[in-house]
Amino acid sequence: MRKDDCIFCKIAAGDIPSNTVYEDERFRVILDLNPASKGHALVLPKNHADDIFDLSEEDRASVLSVAARVAAAMKKALCCSGINIVQNNGESAGQTVKHFHLHIIPRYDGDSAMVLWNPGKSDPEEQKKTAESIKAALE
Numbered sequence: 576m577r578k579d580d581c582i583f584c585k586i587a588a589g590d591i592p593s594n595t596v597y598e599d600e601r602f603r604v605i606l607d608l609n610p611a612s613k614g615h616a617l618v619l620p621k622n623h624a625d626d627i628f629d630l631s632e633e634d635r636a637s638v639l640s641v642a643a644r645v646a647a648a649m650k651k652a653l654c655c656s657g658i659n660i661v662q663n664n665g666e667s668a669g670q671t672v673k674h675f676h677l678h679i680i681p682r683y684d685g686d687s688a689m690v691l692w693n694p695g696k697s698d699p700e701e702q703k704k705t706a707e708s709i710k711a712a713l714e
């Protein structure tokens with residue numbers, strides 16, 4: 576299903592041109608317009624979903640295998656030494672386009688692409704409670 580005012584729906588459908596590196600029935604993989612590194616790509620489902628919570632079960636089940644295929648091709652074609660797979664949900668997480676997408680970011684030794692967080696300290700009791708609350712909320 577498409578959403579009328581969604582730019583990634585238009586790109587995924589091929590109505591807006593893109594640098595496509597892979598396409599199948601469900602997905603189009605394009606190069607990011609503002610790449611963090613050479614080859615930075617986005618996996619776009621052709622069916623609109625706002626974010627991971629909205630993604631169909633079929634797309635959820637196959638999105639990682641598409642990403643893994645493209646990532647393997649990047650290693651061959653671009654000789655990158657590492658790859659980050661990143662996926663943002665919600666403004667606080669840095670999502671700027673409300674159509675689910677998975678970033679595939681090739682990494683090169685000494686590059687300046689930043690996909691990092693500040694490692695915090697964990698309290699064992701707090702961790703236990705946090706794990707319990709997530710487990711209890713699993714459906």
Ligand code: AMP
Binds near residue numbers: 605617
């Ligand atoms: P996010 O911050 O996770 O929502 O990522 C959105 C990404 O989409 C950013 O990396 C943008 O550079 C990229 N982007 C936005 N518009 C386009 C476009 N028209 N074509 C390709 N990439 C785009």
Ligand code: ZN
Binds near residue numbers: 578585623
């Ligand atoms: Zn869309």
